[in-house]
Amino acid sequence: MSSHLDALxxxxxxxxxxxYSRFSKLGxxxxxxxxxxxxxxxxxKAFLGRVPFPVMHLDTGLEFPETYAFxxxxxxxxxxxxxxxxxxxxxxTDPTLPSGSRLAARKSLGLKQALERYxxxxxxxxxxRDEQSTRAKERVxxxxxxxxxxxxxxxxxxxxxHYNTDFPPGTHVRIHPLLQWTEVDIWRYIQREGIPxxxxxxxxxxxxxxxxxxxxxxLPIDSDAATIADIIAELETTKAPERAGRTMDHEAEDxxxxxxASGYM
Amino acid sequence: xxPRIKDAVPxxxxxxxxxxxxxxxxxxxxxxxxxxxxxxxxxDELKGQSDRRRVDFEWSFVMDALQIERDQGIxxxxxxxxxxxxxxxxxxxxxxxxxxxxxxxxTGAASADAAVLVVDAVQGLSEQTRRHAYLLSLLGVAQxxxxxxxxxxxxxxxxxxxxxxxxxxxxxxxxxxxPLAVVPLSAREGDNLVRTSANLPWWQGPTLTExxxxxxxxxxxxxxxxxxxxxxxxxxxxxRILVGRIETxxxxxxxxxxxxxxxxxxxVAGFETWRGSxxxxxxxxxxxxxxxxxxxxxxxxxxxGHPGAAQHIGSRIAVRLFWLDRDPLAAGDRVTxxxxxxxxxxxxDKVVRVIDVASLGTTGTEQVAGGDVAEVILRSHGAMAFxxxxxxxxxxxxxxxxxxxxxxxxxxxxxxxxxxNVTAVAQSVEPAEVHRRNGHxxxxxxxxGLSGAGKSTLAMALRRRLFEAGWQVYTLDGDNLRHGLCxxxxxxxxxxxENIRRVAEAAKLFADAGTVAIVxxxxxxxxxxxxxxxxxxxGFREVFIDASVEVCAGRDPKGLYRRAFAGELxxxxxVSAPYEAPEAPDLTVPTATLPLEDCLDLLERxxxxxxxxxxxxxxxxx
Numbered sequence: 066m067s068s069h070l071d072a073l074x075x076x077x078x079x080x081x082x083x084x085y086s087r088f089s090k091l092g093x094x095x096x097x098x099x100x101x102x103x104x105x106x107x108x109x110k111a112f113l114g115r116v117p118f119p120v121m122h123l124d125t126g127l128e129f130p131e132t133y134a135f136x137x138x139x140x141x142x143x144x145x146x147x148x149x150x151x152x153x154x155x156x157x158t159d160p161t162l163p164s165g166s167r168l169a170a171r172k173s174l175g176l177k178q179a180l181e182r183y184x185x186x187x188x189x190x191x192x193x194r195d196e197q198s199t200r201a202k203e204r205v206x207x208x209x210x211x212x213x214x215x216x217x218x219x220x221x222x223x224x225x226x227h228y229n230t231d232f233p234p235g236t237h238v239r240i241h242p243l244l245q246w247t248e249v250d251i252w253r254y255i256q257r258e259g260i261p262x263x264x265x266x267x268x269x270x271x272x273x274x275x276x277x278x279x280x281x282x283x284l285p286i287d288s289d290a291a292t293i294a295d296i297i298a299e300l301e302t303t304k305a306p307e308r309a310g311r312t313m314d315h316e317a318e319d320x321x322x323x324x325x326a327s328g329y330m
Numbered sequence: 331x332x333p334r335i336k337d338a339v340p341x342x343x344x345x346x347x348x349x350x351x352x353x354x355x356x357x358x359x360x361x362x363x364x365x366x367x368x369x370x371x372x373x374d375e376l377k378g379q380s381d382r383r384r385v386d387f388e389w390s391f392v393m394d395a396l397q398i399e400r401d402q403g404i405x406x407x408x409x410x411x412x413x414x415x416x417x418x419x420x421x422x423x424x425x426x427x428x429x430x431x432x433x434x435x436x437t438g439a440a441s442a443d444a445a446v447l448v449v450d451a452v453q454g455l456s457e458q459t460r461r462h463a464y465l466l467s468l469l470g471v472a473q474x475x476x477x478x479x480x481x482x483x484x485x486x487x488x489x490x491x492x493x494x495x496x497x498x499x500x501x502x503x504x505x506x507x508x509p510l511a512v513v514p515l516s517a518r519e520g521d522n523l524v525r526t527s528a529n530l531p532w533w534q535g536p537t538l539t540e541x542x543x544x545x546x547x548x549x550x551x552x553x554x555x556x557x558x559x560x561x562x563x564x565x566x567x568x569x570r571i572l573v574g575r576i577e578t579x580x581x582x583x584x585x586x587x588x589x590x591x592x593x594x595x596x597x598v599a600g601f602e603t604w605r606g607s608x609x610x611x612x613x614x615x616x617x618x619x620x621x622x623x624x625x626x627x628x629x630x631x632x633x634x635g636h637p638g639a640a641q642h643i644g645s646r647i648a649v650r651l652f653w654l655d656r657d658p659l660a661a662g663d664r665v666t667x668x669x670x671x672x673x674x675x676x677x678x679d680k681v682v683r684v685i686d687v688a689s690l691g692t693t694g695t696e697q698v699a700g701g702d703v704a705e706v707i708l709r710s711h712g713a714m715a716f717x718x719x720x721x722x723x724x725x726x727x728x729x730x731x732x733x734x735x736x737x738x739x740x741x742x743x744x745x746x747x748x749x750x751n752v753t754a755v756a757q758s759v760e761p762a763e764v765h766r767r768n769g770h771x772x773x774x775x776x777x778x779g780l781s782g783a784g785k786s787t788l789a790m791a792l793r794r795r796l797f798e799a800g801w802q803v804y805t806l807d808g809d810n811l812r813h814g815l816c817x818x819x820x821x822x823x824x825x826x827x828e829n830i831r832r833v834a835e836a837a838k839l840f841a842d843a844g845t846v847a848i849v850x851x852x853x854x855x856x857x858x859x860x861x862x863x864x865x866x867x868x869g870f871r872e873v874f875i876d877a878s879v880e881v882c883a884g885r886d887p888k889g890l891y892r893r894a895f896a897g898e899l900x901x902x903x904x905v906s907a908p909y910e911a912p913e914a915p916d917l918t919v920p921t922a923t924l925p926l927e928d929c930l931d932l933l934e935r936x937x938x939x940x941x942x943x944x945x946x947x948x949x950x951x952x
Contacts, residue, residue: 069340224440
């Protein structure tokens with residue numbers, strides 16, 4: 066195969082087709098961010114033009130106006146079967162969580178609501194291993210219990226592209242076709258394929274969004290990267306983590322403390 | 331600062347394995363620092379935290395901190411860390427050293443192009459390290475760099491290093507691994523990781539990163555024979571589009587291909603794409619969609635090769651496997667064998683030997699425990715299409731599924747011949763074609779219970795009812811079969827087992843032919859019924875016809891109980907011989923309390939649920 070991007074694309078298509086073959090009620094999460102746009106693009110390649118299952122936007126009502134405009138336009142252009150139910154209100158989340166995390170918890174509730182409402186047995190999500198340390202431990206096919214919990218201590222083995230697709234009743238499966246991709250891979254692929262993204266990713270007045278979430282809990286970074294080529298160049302030299310602008314990632318207690326608390330020396 | 335990397339150089343995946351205390355996390359933490367791959371300020375932050383906690387800073391904290399930011403685990407699972415050397419980027423897969431997390435080690439190591447095997451310079455090879463090394467060889471990770479760590483504890487002595495290096499190389503040679511390099515280093519002190527060390531003046535060989543830079547990325551296996559396992563079949567109007575990934579070899583438009591295990595042939599009419607130009611050829615690693623010039627019956631699991639170089643077919647294969655489940659594997663166990671996209675019901679025919687990873691000899695045990703490596707013979711119910719690992723490392727391997735989990739992996743050594751079960755000839759009609767015509771699948775409804783419980787009555791009435799509803803159905807009655815097929819057998823334990831085996835084999839033939847076979851047989855022993863289930867495979871339904879000895883003796887249609895109670899019938903089930911009731915039957919029919927028609931309703935529902943053809947998902951892509 067000619068390139069690294071071709072290899073990643075081919076692997077992701079393989080995963081999407083496995084999911085479609087093994088599960089009868091699939092849904093794909095569409096956060097409207099760069100990664101999930103790539104994922105939809107890959108699904109269109111896998112299924113020869115049309116995404117054959119619903120895509121779901123867990124809508125908090127708090128996205129940027131540019132993000133909503135993007136959703137309206139590309140739902141039509143890409144002929145997507147969109148589910149955009151409103152997430153349950155913040156009052157229903159755990160009040161002991163920090164405020165940014167409570168907003169994120171609304172999305173967990175929204176997903177739970179969708180699982181009940183539409184009886185999905187497989188949910189395709191665009192997470193990547195390089196984004197965040199816990200995500201590095203994920204499997205491509207990752208079982209969730211009744212409550213949606215992830216028991217990362219007892220994950221089945223996964224190797225040679227033989228995914229666990231057979232699960233006891235009451236579990237649903239998260240499928241992660243982008244797990245192997247890195248942030249810069251995503252941008253190179255967007256560049257190569259000409260995949261549209263929300264314009265907030267590109268710098269205006271010295272600021273841009275590197276990771277896109279809700280208004281108010283997502284902060285832009287200092288950057289002059291106004292084109293995809295600029296962004297790729299920026300990523301090759303930066304040492305700042307991708308999700309530095311995500312409030313909820315950084316309001317938890319000291320990570321080293323938590324390590325100690327769990328019995329580490 | 332790490333150097334700028336040229337456009338889109340893929341990171342080379344490297345797994346770090348070895349015993350839990352031999353310094354893997356320290357090695358990775360220090361390597362990240364030495365290669366300038368840590369985020370700005372990370373080191374100061376961790377050192378500050380250590381000061382506040384009044385503990386000495388350890389390099390392993392780097393790894394732990396990277397893993398822990400959003401959870402509270404220890405190194406339970408594989409984690410991926412990105413770093414760069416002067417030559418190229420790497421993705422480092424840290425695999426846990428704990429024995430109980432071997433399944434995670436396998437998960438991590440299987441995707442690596444090369445491995446760093448960390449060995450404590452003082453303690454040498456531990457059993458866990460040997461086990462990891464053995465698994466590397468089975469996983470096909472052939473490029474190994476040995477890091478002899480903690481050289482500071484040896485006072486940097488060359489003689490001590492040579493002794494450890496020799497022992498490690500000797501062991502690796504025994505499992506077919508020739509290390510790229512055996513490197514002395516100290517992860518904690520940072521010696522010989524990236525830069526040469528003044529503490530090791532006698533060392534002329536590479537540093538760790540220099541050794542890693544010698545690794546060659548795994549080539550795409552385009553030069554092996556074509557293997558295209560079908561992943562799914564999509565419909566676009568009348569057209570059938572086969573999708574899947576070419577595992578090895580190349581495929582061109584116009585190529586004649588043969589699908590195994592059916593042996594059907596057709597030519598490739600063309601490739602299908604959503605966007606961009608449509609290729610006229612594709613090679614290993616590519617996910618493709620294609621159409622054939624002939625409307626063959628092809629489904630998921632069939633594997634296309636070029637005629638003359640297609641896969642072997644057989645129902646018995648000798649494999650070398652690693653077992654990852656908590657419960658051991660033993661002869662007679664039922665498993666699902668997955669080869670590529672194909673899935674076969676199978677039974678462990680024989681455990682040839684469990685391998686002692688320390689001596690590479692045989693342990694002498696017959697059970698394969700979690701973490702063990704063993705040579706095993708697997709027997710499938712239908713014919714499998716396969717390659718040997720020696721011929722094709724990608725399609726000559728597979729996994730075993732038990733319960734709901736992938737529980738082991740294996741490489742295929744070859745066909746295991748000399749069995750009556752070898753199926754050299756594939757059927758000319760596919761089961762799915764029969765199912766489509768009949769409107770249901772074949773299967774076996776196995777009625778077990780005491781004499782007089784109502785098995786024969788129900789079996790015959792159920793056959794009538796199903797027949798009238800349009801089913802292909804037949805009844806195999808234990809008493810009737812003893813006049814013919816089993817006429818040479820008596821009632822000893824061995825003869826009873828053989829009787830049940832023959833009935834099961836006969837029932838399986840009916841099931842294979844597309845018929846629902848209702849078996850009516852006392853079959854008092856659990857082990858015999860389990861054996862029958864193993865013979866029949868997926869379409870086996872055990873039904874307990876439940877009536878107590880008292881109830882049956884009260885009915886006594888053949889006068890047998892009276893004679894048994896009088897001592898005239900030794901070995902009579904329920905009176906002078908035990909009946910082992912099923913522990914988890916697929917259905918229980920309580921004939922003492924339910925009227926006949928209700929019993930038949932229960933049975934009919936079981937048959938419909940078990941063998942009625944499922945409606946395939948409607949409107950695939952249309």
